[in-house]
Amino acid sequence: MSTPTIHSDALAQKLADSGLRNTPQRELVYDALLTKRDHPTADEVYARVKTQLPGISLATVYNCLETLVQCNLVRVVNFERAPTRYCPHLHPHAHFHDESTGATHDIELPDQLLAAIKAVLPSGYSADAVEITFRGKLPSPR
Amino acid sequence: MSTPTIHSDALAQKLADSGLRNTPQRELVYDALLTKRDHPTADEVYARVKTQLPGISLATVYNCLETLVQCNLVRVVNFERAPTRYCPHLHPHAHFHDESTGATHDIELPDQLLAAIKAVLPSGYSADAVEITFRGKLPSPR
DNA sequence: AACAATAGTTAGAATTATTCCAATTTAGAC
DNA sequence: GTCTAAATTGGAATAATTCTAACTATTGTT
Incomplete structure (x- = not known):
């Protein structure tokens, strides 16, 4: 065949x-x-x-x-099914997920950048929320 | 008390x-x-x-x-526990999750913007991946 | 070609996060 | 103080995913 x-x-x-x-x-x-x-x-x-x-x-x-x-042929959209996490920090910010420790750190986002990010949406789209998550390994702590 | x-x-x-x-x-x-x-x-x-x-x-x-x-006192980090989704589109891009229909659409990200986003990481941080997800409602289709 | 060694698939059980439900408790209005 | 609606509770139910052990297929070796 x-x-x-x-x-x-x-x-x-x-x-x-x-x-x-x-x-x-x-x-x-x-x-x-x-x-x-x-x-x-x-x-x-x-x-x-x-x-x-x-x-x-x-x-x-x-x-x-x-x-x-x-094999890098496919990407996962809702990364690794981990339990939902909660954050009392309301100012718009991103998260950095440290894959060595599993910890999540806040990353500040300049307003300007956030605006630039929202600007990429095609017309007709409007976002109530943007979730930005970095993933990587932090160098071992000093 | x-x-x-x-x-x-x-x-x-x-x-x-x-x-x-x-x-x-x-x-x-x-x-x-x-x-x-x-x-x-x-x-x-x-x-x-x-x-x-x-x-x-x-x-x-x-x-x-x-x-x-x-009440807007707390934010959820790994939004709504939904099943993981898979995407064969490898070029870096963001996702728009339409809350009316549950559909997910690809959003292209200019390289320049992606670079600007990665640039917000404090020194010492380096990201293997960035996940950007918009959430919102799309106007009803024409 | 037969044969082991390894990789892949399968069905079903197990796990984990979360939601649902019915019963009880609590708080605020009158 | 009583009534009503809201909130809490424990346990059952659900849903996505992972694990396990047995079976099957494929590869490399002789």
Whole structure:
């Protein structure tokens, strides 16, 4: 048989780069994301892929998505499902999430920058809130 | 007895403005957030408040936090616990979450703006990733 | 080609954060 | 003081995700 999905070449390449195997499940999951680019949830991807591969399991969909993220083919929108956190600091500000410690630090945002950020919205869009989160590792404390 | 917590006045005021009652639980929850500003989870707040009011329930902590958010005294950091979404669009971009429909749209970010955003980090900080999410309602479609 | 070693998939159980619900308690209005 | 609505409580329910152990497929080796 020929390639079962549309974008298998790029995927196969990236997988090989990471020393991972190409599988029909991975192809179909990636294809589902590329075919309808509406930021689906794992469950939605599961539903779509199932029409083509009825035997696939939800666990596999999660595994494949994780693999695609690790190969830099896919990004996660609501980063790592961590418990919601609460902040009594109301002045608009960003957060820096330190991946070494798990701590979250406030980062001040100049009003000017905030205005510039809101200005990128196409006309017709208006945002009630903007959430800006940096992720990275802080150098070990002095 | 006098006021059991430190910041009860501002809280009482805001609650009154919203037609809500002041309760010891709400005071203690708010106080926990103000006393240690480390963006705690609901569970962490629960643990802290429990030392002062052992009978409080986790459900009440969730309720109080929700109330404080509604009074504009507290902000949520990882907005609404929704399923993680996946995006095959790798070019740096922001997301607009339309609260009317639940849909998520890509928003392009000029490189220049992205650079300006990264520039607000204090020295010593370096971000592997920046997540920018707008939330709002889109006008009904034409 | 057979065969081990490894990687991937599967179903279902387990976990975790959160919400819901029905019953009880509390606070403010009269 | 009593009534009514609001708030709290404990426990059950839900939902997203992760874990586990068994099975399957693929690769490299002989």
